[in-house]
Amino acid sequence: MTLSRADVEKVALLARLELSSAELNLLTPQLQQIVEYVESLNELNTEGVEPMAHALDVANVFAEDVVRPSLPREQALANAPHQDGEFYLVPAVLGE
Amino acid sequence: MPPYTLIIGLETHVQLSTATKLFCRCSTKFGALPNTQTCPVCIGMPGTLPVMNREAFELSLRTALALNCSIHQFTKWDRKQYYYPDLPKGYQISQYDLPFSYEGWLEIQAPLSLGQGNGAGAEGSAGTATPSPQHAPPQRGRGSLVSKRIRIIRAHLEEDAGKSTHDETAGVADSRIDLNRAGTPLLEIVSHPDLRSAAETRAYLAELKLLLTYLGVSDCNMQEGSLRVDANINLHIDTPQGKIATPIVEVKNMNSFRAVERAMEYEAPRQYEVWQETGQKLGDVPKQTRGWDDVHERTYGQRRKEESSDYRYLPDPDLVPVTISAEKLEQLRATLGELPAQLRTRLESTYGLTAYDSEVLVNQGRELVDYFVQLAELCGNGKQASNWMQQDVMRVMGEQHLSIAEYPIGPAALAELLKAVKAGELDTTRGREVLARMLVTRNSAAVVIQDLGIEKVDESDMYALCQELLNANPKIVDDLKSGKQQAAGSLIGQAKKRNPNINPARFREILAELVAREPTS
Numbered sequence: 262m263t264l265s266r267a268d269v270e271k272v273a274l275l276a277r278l279e280l281s282s283a284e285l286n287l288l289t290p291q292l293q294q295i296v297e298y299v300e301s302l303n304e305l306n307t308e309g310v311e312p313m314a315h316a317l318d319v320a321n322v323f324a325e326d327v328v329r330p331s332l333p334r335e336q337a338l339a340n341a342p343h344q345d346g347e348f349y350l351v352p353a354v355l356g357e
Numbered sequence: 358m359p360p361y362t363l364i365i366g367l368e369t370h371v372q373l374s375t376a377t378k379l380f381c382r383c384s385t386k387f388g389a390l391p392n393t394q395t396c397p398v399c400i401g402m403p404g405t406l407p408v409m410n411r412e413a414f415e416l417s418l419r420t421a422l423a424l425n426c427s428i429h430q431f432t433k434w435d436r437k438q439y440y441y442p443d444l445p446k447g448y449q450i451s452q453y454d455l456p457f458s459y460e461g462w463l464e465i466q467a468p469l470s471l472g473q474g475n476g477a478g479a480e481g482s483a484g485t486a487t488p489s490p491q492h493a494p495p496q497r498g499r500g501s502l503v504s505k506r507i508r509i510i511r512a513h514l515e516e517d518a519g520k521s522t523h524d525e526t527a528g529v530a531d532s533r534i535d536l537n538r539a540g541t542p543l544l545e546i547v548s549h550p551d552l553r554s555a556a557e558t559r560a561y562l563a564e565l566k567l568l569l570t571y572l573g574v575s576d577c578n579m580q581e582g583s584l585r586v587d588a589n590i591n592l593h594i595d596t597p598q599g600k601i602a603t604p605i606v607e608v609k610n611m612n613s614f615r616a617v618e619r620a621m622e623y624e625a626p627r628q629y630e631v632w633q634e635t636g637q638k639l640g641d642v643p644k645q646t647r648g649w650d651d652v653h654e655r656t657y658g659q660r661r662k663e664e665s666s667d668y669r670y671l672p673d674p675d676l677v678p679v680t681i682s683a684e685k686l687e688q689l690r691a692t693l694g695e696l697p698a699q700l701r702t703r704l705e706s707t708y709g710l711t712a713y714d715s716e717v718l719v720n721q722g723r724e725l726v727d728y729f730v731q732l733a734e735l736c737g738n739g740k741q742a743s744n745w746m747q748q749d750v751m752r753v754m755g756e757q758h759l760s761i762a763e764y765p766i767g768p769a770a771l772a773e774l775l776k777a778v779k780a781g782e783l784d785t786t787r788g789r790e791v792l793a794r795m796l797v798t799r800n801s802a803a804v805v806i807q808d809l810g811i812e813k814v815d816e817s818d819m820y821a822l823c824q825e826l827l828n829a830n831p832k833i834v835d836d837l838k839s840g841k842q843q844a845a846g847s848l849i850g851q852a853k854k855r856n857p858n859i860n861p862a863r864f865r866e867i868l869a870e871l872v873a874r875e876p877t878s
């Protein structure tokens with residue numbers, strides 16, 4: 262699989278990364294190398310092997326529906342770059 | 358009449374009535390102060406791990422079974438990735454290719470004149486040509502309704518996002534984010550595009566809501582966002598060149614049944630106009646998203662998220678899959694109880710109710726139906742019990758804002774009164790007086806009947822009184838003999854004045870009998 266510069270631009274947009282032209286030039290071949298490395302998995306013959314949904318052979322892990330204390334609001338908001346003591350503040354979100 | 362058929366499919370999001378969120382144990386209680394019901398899991402702190410809420414999963418399974426869905430014995434959860442400020446992890450945990458349930462159906466009572474028949478033209482025009490404000494709600498009589506199965510594509514379990522608000526009046530540049538709702542369990546129920554009119558859409562939602570309420574899986578409060586509806590809607594237009602499908606439009610932000618109905622009525626002619634102007638067909642343009650403006654009763658175009666089609670789903674490695682055994686399914690199926698459709702059928706077959714009456718009673722909820730069944734069994738007459746429920750019990754409940762549990766008179770006490778009425782000991786009007794007094798005094802029917810001096814009048818006394826009145830009113834006799842039935846009313850009135858215990862129905866019979874014997878003057 263070959264990654265184009267446009268592919269990398271799109272992935273960057275989806276990840277909300279703003280990349281300069283120089284960075285795109287640098288990152289496109291690097292990302293290509295990573296994809297090629299992962300592609301080595303294709304050498305394995307997976308004919309007739311069931312796809313796994315999870316690496317662990319475990320299923321049905323549940324918790325009971327009982328309320329436990331939440332974080333105090335000050336703590337919940339503590340790491341936010343912008344907050345007003347009640348809400349997280351973010352640049353205007355308009356029109357849903 | 359515009360030659361098109363309206364095609365509607367709904368995505369309904371239902372907030373499950375669990376105490377805690379889907380993957381953490383924060384409370385889901387509505388109305389808490391902002392950002393007071395969050396923890397490291399639901400605000401997406403690195404290193405935290407989600408654990409599935411057992412109750413949320415079981416409520417979902419029960420709903421899917423009630424919707425006649427097939428159940429995947431092996432199901433998993435996936436990450437749906439997008440950036441939005443109310444989604445702290447940068448992905449929503451949802452279900453992609455292995456939802457726990459698929460292919461079900463919900464039977465609705467659809468208006469006969471809307472969306473029926475084979476001719477697409479007739480169908481479409483009937484459903485959309487006149488967006489009349491007077492749409493009879495589906496529960497108003499089922500004489501003109503017909504059963505229709507709306508197919509369900511799938512139901513899956515996912516987490517909700519937080520809420521963002523933007524107060525433009527305050528002149529603040531920032532939007533404010535409250536993450537209390539983030540992680541609340543949502544059941545998404547996706548229907549096939551089987552709905553053909555605004556009225557059918559409303560009927561589907563009403564039936565779905567009733568089912569969810571009977572199952573106890575959600576409070577379905579649309580104002581609080583417990584039931585949210587997105588509609589996918591387009592038109593099939595008949596042209597000389599054949600049938601043309603127009604591009605699909607998704608309508609959001611409808612926060613009441615009425616809004617959904619109005620939005621569908623608004624969209625149909627709008628889309629037809631757009632097609633006439635542009636000729637755009639399905640596939641020519643990407644799916645458009647429109648919001649519903651409740652104030653101006655119109656839909657408006659929303660900015661398209663250019664990347665919205667690329668969610669890059671991947672299996673969530675933090676959650677292990679869930680397997681469902683056949684035993685577990687049977688166990689859950691046994692807890693479903695009697696659902697609205699079955700209940701209606703039982704009321705009709707066991708107590709001889711009309712479809713209309715059973716619908717009215719079942720729509721009031723399980724507790725009222727239980728009251729009715731006890732009343733009908735005790736008084737031995739389903740039709741009579743249904744009439745008194747609707748005309749007397751439900752009226753007082755409405756006036757005094759009571760639930761059936763709060764209604765002061767139990768089914769046994771009311772049954773005594775109904776039996777007395779049935780036996781002719783007192784007429785319905787006097788029965789109502791007795792009931793009104795029972796409500797005030799909380800005394801039994803027998804005590805109130807005695808207090809009010811109500812006693813059955815002897816047949817011979819009624820004949821005597823009737824003959825006396827006839828003798829005194831020769832004019833009325835003439836009128837009655839010449840067929841003026843309304844003349845009887847004044848005699849019955851006089852009789853009641855003389856003896857309030859006179860049963861007017863019986864008196865009318867006696868009157869007819871005696872008049873027939875009178876010689877013509």
Ligand SMILES: [Zn+2]
Nearest residue numbers: 381383396399
């Ligand atoms: Zn939490």
